[in-house]
Amino acid sequence: MTQLARKKIAKLERLAELAAVHANEGGESLWREAFRRLRHNPAAIVGAVILGIFVLVGFVGPFLVPFSPTQTGLGFVSEAQNIIPGPSAQHWFGLDHQARDEFSRMVVGARQTLLVGVVATAFGLFFGCLIGGLAGAAYGLGGKRGRSLDNVLMRFIDMLLAMPGLLLAVSIVALLGPSLTTVMIAVGFVSIPTFARLLRGSMIAQANAEYVVAATSLGVGRRKIALSHILPNSVAPVLVQATLTLATAIIEAAGLSFLGLGNPDPATAEWGAMLTDALARFEFAPRLAFYPAVGIIITALGFTLLGEAMREALDPKLRK
Amino acid sequence: MALLNVEDLTVVFGGKDRADVRAVDGVSFEVRAGEVIGLVGESGCGKSVTSLALMGLLPPKGNKVTGKAIFDDGVNLLSTDQRTLRDMRGREIAMIFQDPLSSLNPVVPIGVQVTEVLARHRGMTGERARKEAEALLDRVGIPDPRRRLKEYPHQLSGGMRQRALIAMAVACRPRLLIADEPTTALDVTIQAQILELLKELVHQDGTAMIMITHDLGVVAGLCDWINVLYAGRVVETASRHSLFAQPTHPYTHGLLASIPRLDSVRGDRLNPIPGSVRDLLPWVEGCAFAPRCERVLESCVEGPPALVGGAHAYRCVNPFGADS
Numbered sequence: 001m002t003q004l005a006r007k008k009i010a011k012l013e014r015l016a017e018l019a020a021v022h023a024n025e026g027g028e029s030l031w032r033e034a035f036r037r038l039r040h041n042p043a044a045i046v047g048a049v050i051l052g053i054f055v056l057v058g059f060v061g062p063f064l065v066p067f068s069p070t071q072t073g074l075g076f077v078s079e080a081q082n083i084i085p086g087p088s089a090q091h092w093f094g095l096d097h098q099a100r101d102e103f104s105r106m107v108v109g110a111r112q113t114l115l116v117g118v119v120a121t122a123f124g125l126f127f128g129c130l131i132g133g134l135a136g137a138a139y140g141l142g143g144k145r146g147r148s149l150d151n152v153l154m155r156f157i158d159m160l161l162a163m164p165g166l167l168l169a170v171s172i173v174a175l176l177g178p179s180l181t182t183v184m185i186a187v188g189f190v191s192i193p194t195f196a197r198l199l200r201g202s203m204i205a206q207a208n209a210e211y212v213v214a215a216t217s218l219g220v221g222r223r224k225i226a227l228s229h230i231l232p233n234s235v236a237p238v239l240v241q242a243t244l245t246l247a248t249a250i251i252e253a254a255g256l257s258f259l260g261l262g263n264p265d266p267a268t269a270e271w272g273a274m275l276t277d278a279l280a281r282f283e284f285a286p287r288l289a290f291y292p293a294v295g296i297i298i299t300a301l302g303f304t305l306l307g308e309a310m311r312e313a314l315d316p317k318l319r320k
Numbered sequence: 321m322a323l324l325n326v327e328d329l330t331v332v333f334g335g336k337d338r339a340d341v342r343a344v345d346g347v348s349f350e351v352r353a354g355e356v357i358g359l360v361g362e363s364g365c366g367k368s369v370t371s372l373a374l375m376g377l378l379p380p381k382g383n384k385v386t387g388k389a390i391f392d393d394g395v396n397l398l399s400t401d402q403r404t405l406r407d408m409r410g411r412e413i414a415m416i417f418q419d420p421l422s423s424l425n426p427v428v429p430i431g432v433q434v435t436e437v438l439a440r441h442r443g444m445t446g447e448r449a450r451k452e453a454e455a456l457l458d459r460v461g462i463p464d465p466r467r468r469l470k471e472y473p474h475q476l477s478g479g480m481r482q483r484a485l486i487a488m489a490v491a492c493r494p495r496l497l498i499a500d501e502p503t504t505a506l507d508v509t510i511q512a513q514i515l516e517l518l519k520e521l522v523h524q525d526g527t528a529m530i531m532i533t534h535d536l537g538v539v540a541g542l543c544d545w546i547n548v549l550y551a552g553r554v555v556e557t558a559s560r561h562s563l564f565a566q567p568t569h570p571y572t573h574g575l576l577a578s579i580p581r582l583d584s585v586r587g588d589r590l591n592p593i594p595g596s597v598r599d600l601l602p603w604v605e606g607c608a609f610a611p612r613c614e615r616v617l618e619s620c621v622e623g624p625p626a627l628v629g630g631a632h633a634y635r636c637v638n639p640f641g642a643d644s
Contacts, residue, residue: 031427143380143402208379214423217375218437218488219410228436232427 047305067101123188128195140207243307345552358543420481431469
């Protein structure tokens with residue numbers, strides 16, 4: 001075994017040990033208390049139920065759908081005669097313009113939407129927190145040099161903020177070529193500035209807290225103070241924002257698909273693209289626009305409800 | 321030989337668009353090993369700024385610190401780099417703060433916060449650190465330390481929180497402990513317990529301590545030597561015995577007279593010092609205490625009074641005892 005590997009293992013063991021020492025029992029932490037308040041908030045429960053159903057559909061739905069979402073010719077469709085069959089016992093949501101089962105496409109589309117929302121938000125969260133955390137720690141603890149680093153990072157963020165979100169996303173897709181991955185990157189990229197500024201501000205506010213001075217007075221190192229003291233006290237607003245961003249990410253991803261910048265394969269079931277297809281047939285089959293629109297609205301609502309409830313639960317001013 | 325020798329410590333707060341404020345103005349004192357000295361004064365007299373300056377904990381911007389604070393005949397705490405200070409903090413010098421609740425990280429269990437110090441200065445990790453942390457909590461009188469290590473600060477009582485902070489401060493047996501009003505945020509009954517604990521720990525470890533307080537009762541029971549501060553300067557410095565037997569500066573006298581006494585007649589009014597610290601005169605123009613002083617003379621405002629009087633020194637031209 002190499003020296004490095006041995007060191008790594010020793011470190012992991014130490015971490016596991018620490019976690020074991022501190023994880024069990026414990027008392028009621030800030031998070032547990034927030035969770036308890038969350039459980040008593042009806043909005044949070046409604047949001048959680050919506051999201052629960054959404055996630056369930058996204059995960060297991062595609063295995064249970066009655067028809068393949070890409071199978072065409074399930075019935076008689078004539079766009080020239082304005083005939084697209086509506087809901088029936090066999091096809092619950094009716095057929096679409098290529099005679100595919102609309103219900104199956106909605107269910108499979110849920111997975112796509114969930115994937116885009118989560119991956120895009122995770123992308124933005126990761127890079128936003130990286131930049132914001134670095135800037136916040138540098139500004140709060142790094143002295144003069146830290147402040148210059150913070151300045152450089154934040155001016156970069158300002159540049160991103162100067163561009164309208166959707167326009168920025170469209171430019172990124174144009175640059176990288178339309179695909180599902182590109183949509184996720186573009187939507188995530190747009191949310192980077194929000195996360196970065198939020199975490200930075202939150203960390204700077206904590207940097208002058210008394211417990212930070214107290215830890216400093218005991219000789220605790222700056223990296224340790226940033227990671228184990230300031231960061232845990234600063235993440236609450238970022239988590240709330242992440243939940244809310246999931247909602248906007250879904251809407252933005254649908255928007256990009258709607259503009260024809262999503263997955264270029266017309267066969268894939270994707271709510272935003274379905275909306276685009278529906279637009280051309282809106283006059284005689286408005287229900288085709290109704291399903292994906294309602295899907296997008298309800299999931300976005302679920303995330304927003306939960307996010308707002310989380311904000312309330314974690315807000316120290318609203319705590320009893 | 322002095323463990324800490326503070327000479328002419330001056331802290332000036334100022335910025336481009338505000339007037340300079342001399343929060344600490346040429347303070348000198350020394351702390352011998354194992355000795356407890358008191359810095360006494362009301363809010364705004366510069367006692368907390370003094371302690372923060374010694375620890376190098378003042379914000380990096382907006383202030384200027386001059387003077388010398390030689391620790392153990394070697395390092396000048398005021399001019400040394402932050403790296404050296406970080407190594408010294410917690411190991412050589414530690415500090416206890418006023419408000420135990422805000423001085424503890426609310427989202428981290430007590431145990432992590434205690435073991436962190438042990439890891440930093442004594443290289444202890446894992447089970448060994450946990451055992452030591454348990455012993456430390458036990459030493460400062462926290463019952464059931466094993467359970468307490470897993471709890472969060474808000475689950476502990478005020479007194480217990482301060483005990484936990486004291487445990488962290490004495491974890492590495494520092495040679496100097498700075499206690500910045502450690503009992504102000506606590507109940508009176510708990511105050512006495514905490515002071516007793518500090519006294520005991522300092523005695524056992526031979527630690528020197530700087531006790532910062534506005535409460536003369538605290539210094540009376542604890543300190544060997546007392547410095548009374550007013551508007552950033554030492555106005556009287558004496559041994560405990562001498563100070564309480566013969567308060568010489570009118571400010572010290574006023575502080576002592578303002579303490580309510582059990583044996584005073586019911587209905588007697590309290591004797592506060594009139595005015596507030598805001599009514600001060602800049603020292604360069606004369607005695608800063610002159611506007612509030614009952615023994616004020618014309619010569620008081622003719623220039624800054626010097627610190628006179630040998631071992632029991634005072635900064636006053638018309639001290640108590642001068643006319644009798």
